[in-house]
Amino acid sequence: MRAEPASVLTEPKKQLRRRSRNAEIVTPSPNKLQLSKAIRKLQRNAPAYAMQGLVELSTRLREATGHEIIDLNRVMEFVQFAYQQRELAQRGTAYAVDDFGFDPQWTESFLSIFKVLYRNYWRVETTGIEHVPATGRALLVANHAGVLPWDGTMIKTAMFVEHPRPRHVRALVASLFMGMPVFSWFLRRTGQTVGHPDDTRRLLERDELVLVFPEGVKGTGKPFKDRYRLRRFGRGGFVATAIRAGAPIIPVSVVGSEEIYPMIADLAPLARTLGMPYVPVTPFWPWLGPLGLIPLPSKWRIQFHPPIHVETYPPEAADDRNLVMALADEVRETIQEGVYENLKRRRSVFT
Amino acid sequence: MTPPFQPRRVLITGVSNPLGAEVARRLAPQVHFLFGCDVADPVSALEEMDFVHADTRHAAIAKLIRQLRIDTVVHMAVTVDSAREDRASHETNVIGTMNVLTGCTGPSTRVARLVVKSSQAIYDAGPTDPSFFSEDMVGPERQGSSVTRDLREMEQLVGEFALRNPHCEVTTLRIGYRVTEGTTLAKYLSLPIVPTFAGFDPRLQLLHQEDAAESVVRSVIGSHPGVFNVAGSGVVLVSQAIAIMGGRPAPILLPYGRWMATFGLRALAGIFLPGHLADVLTFGSVADCTRLAEEFGWGPSYSTRAVMDSFARGKEEEVIEAPSPPQEYELQVFLQRRRRQELRDRQADSTSMVTRQ
Numbered sequence: 001m002r003a004e005p006a007s008v009l010t011e012p013k014k015q016l017r018r019r020s021r022n023a024e025i026v027t028p029s030p031n032k033l034q035l036s037k038a039i040r041k042l043q044r045n046a047p048a049y050a051m052q053g054l055v056e057l058s059t060r061l062r063e064a065t066g067h068e069i070i071d072l073n074r075v076m077e078f079v080q081f082a083y084q085q086r087e088l089a090q091r092g093t094a095y096a097v098d099d100f101g102f103d104p105q106w107t108e109s110f111l112s113i114f115k116v117l118y119r120n121y122w123r124v125e126t127t128g129i130e131h132v133p134a135t136g137r138a139l140l141v142a143n144h145a146g147v148l149p150w151d152g153t154m155i156k157t158a159m160f161v162e163h164p165r166p167r168h169v170r171a172l173v174a175s176l177f178m179g180m181p182v183f184s185w186f187l188r189r190t191g192q193t194v195g196h197p198d199d200t201r202r203l204l205e206r207d208e209l210v211l212v213f214p215e216g217v218k219g220t221g222k223p224f225k226d227r228y229r230l231r232r233f234g235r236g237g238f239v240a241t242a243i244r245a246g247a248p249i250i251p252v253s254v255v256g257s258e259e260i261y262p263m264i265a266d267l268a269p270l271a272r273t274l275g276m277p278y279v280p281v282t283p284f285w286p287w288l289g290p291l292g293l294i295p296l297p298s299k300w301r302i303q304f305h306p307p308i309h310v311e312t313y314p315p316e317a318a319d320d321r322n323l324v325m326a327l328a329d330e331v332r333e334t335i336q337e338g339v340y341e342n343l344k345r346r347r348s349v350f351t
Numbered sequence: 352m353t354p355p356f357q358p359r360r361v362l363i364t365g366v367s368n369p370l371g372a373e374v375a376r377r378l379a380p381q382v383h384f385l386f387g388c389d390v391a392d393p394v395s396a397l398e399e400m401d402f403v404h405a406d407t408r409h410a411a412i413a414k415l416i417r418q419l420r421i422d423t424v425v426h427m428a429v430t431v432d433s434a435r436e437d438r439a440s441h442e443t444n445v446i447g448t449m450n451v452l453t454g455c456t457g458p459s460t461r462v463a464r465l466v467v468k469s470s471q472a473i474y475d476a477g478p479t480d481p482s483f484f485s486e487d488m489v490g491p492e493r494q495g496s497s498v499t500r501d502l503r504e505m506e507q508l509v510g511e512f513a514l515r516n517p518h519c520e521v522t523t524l525r526i527g528y529r530v531t532e533g534t535t536l537a538k539y540l541s542l543p544i545v546p547t548f549a550g551f552d553p554r555l556q557l558l559h560q561e562d563a564a565e566s567v568v569r570s571v572i573g574s575h576p577g578v579f580n581v582a583g584s585g586v587v588l589v590s591q592a593i594a595i596m597g598g599r600p601a602p603i604l605l606p607y608g609r610w611m612a613t614f615g616l617r618a619l620a621g622i623f624l625p626g627h628l629a630d631v632l633t634f635g636s637v638a639d640c641t642r643l644a645e646e647f648g649w650g651p652s653y654s655t656r657a658v659m660d661s662f663a664r665g666k667e668e669e670v671i672e673a674p675s676p677p678q679e680y681e682l683q684v685f686l687q688r689r690r691r692q693e694l695r696d697r698q699a700d701s702t703s704m705v706t707r708q
Contacts, residue, residue, distance in 0.1 A: 092594065093591055093594045093595045095591070096585070096656065097554070097584065097587070097588055097591075099482070099483070099554075099586055100482050100554075101482075101553075101554045101586065101588065101635070153666065158408040175478050175479040175480075176478070177479040178479070178634070179477075179478030179479075179634075180550070181548075181550020181551060181606055182550040183547055183550075183553075184478070184550065184551055184553075184634070185550065185551055185552035185553070188552075188554075189552070189588075193482050194478075194480070194481055194482060196479075196480070196481035196482075198482075198483070198485075199482050199483075201482050202482070203485065213695075217574060243377075
């Protein structure tokens, strides 16, 4: 019951008092659990306390054992990741993606995780990073292996870890992934786009660094016994696009990606029903469930080769089948040789 | 050399939809005679425009074009975003266009310029598509939703017409998706909790109503034959668009088995999501407007982000545009009759003056 202000003024006091006694007490219901001040303060300072404790623990362990048990730098990478995620959540709608749907800030927030994988998990050794130009267009062409495209991720990370002027690498992915939930938005938002000649041309015309895997799913889905044997390089379409866009081709050899998921069998009939290119069977997948998705910690080497200057050809040369196929073969040979050479330099699969 | 063609007698079909009305409003001061036709009453009464109830689905529209001695036809009676069943929109889009084209052919016709409103929905968004659609990426081999197929058939008819009638300049404008009051996309994005396709967050490209109208007006006044994409620059992500509108995305629609998503949206929010729009909200459709910029020397003034921001502001302001009451239409007809009578009287006066002298 709510009385009109006028009636409140005119009503006799006694009546008013009675009414107020009968009235329900309308207080805002405590819909939010109010924590006490001390607890809220603790909540706010928890990350700081945790860090303090961790530092202390790390120092004590180092004193006791003489070894670095907890690597604080590595811990800091994760803290940074968490902090960046919080910052991203706070930016609201005040961000812009480029026309391809690429969100650089969002992508860079994952770098700290990928850097840990790059440095500590796969211990990637990168050579020839000086061949990648700091500005301007270029087409990186790499061999493709491993059931999931971790090699692309590591090439992207290498540009940030090793290159004096870090740049985002825009990889081209099979259209199949663009039709899959989660993959479709994650890949686009981190700068990837469909492996369509039109997209490649547009990216190169914007002076981007584009990464292409001409082997495609034939490379990632090859059995373990065929490891480090490059598949057919399509019909050399990437060479034609590079000539038309006037971009140098930089061959990239990746070693180590073949062993992350040793594929011992392919459930082809199941793959056909699901509309997938392959359904892999590894020693751990699908037997261990989601644990089987953890890649093995093989030792990686990435080599960037000197650029092949196809931009010296006139754009009409892109229609010359002989030339295009010859150049594609040259790129393939360079990558294959680089793979063999880096395999020799690696002591064993895991070291 | 013949002087460049200037439109004098212009007919706008489908003038009662908001875009058609906006085009009429902008064209009215620029041309001598403006005629408008539609099935429904006009949204606003324009004094300079003669309105007639006419349905493009009937062959009589061809007679109308010839007898009014129309020299420029602006064909806007093309439905892309309608809740009506597919059969009806097929009639309007394909049969209606056929009838209008019939009116533009033949020896007695004076039509020298034809502007057809098409839509970006002609590109059927899918996972294998490149990130940008340019004008020549419409192939017959592609399977699409019913609207997409109808639009493709319609544009094929228009293309054949343009080939057979070289004296007539044909401009086809593939208008981008708009979020003006009443479109399905606008209704969808304004929901407080927006059901989205789980695991997909595509790019969204939008066009402001003003830019859409401006592109049509420019192709009526200037000579720009060809097919053009018209869409705002830049993109926003669907999740971003929802956040700008103050909503919250709920990834609950399954990307497989479209009918379930359509049915769910209809039951939950009362929104009928056409097949082509479901594709756009799953895979995204972005048009490349380079050709428009090169040929017209003009581009939409609102970027996609600006369209979204102005739409969000409009939502706060709650602009309610009252539909014109039936009396207004009556009043308009009355005024038109008066005006014509006066004109006739004046002409009669002047002729009698001439004879007396």
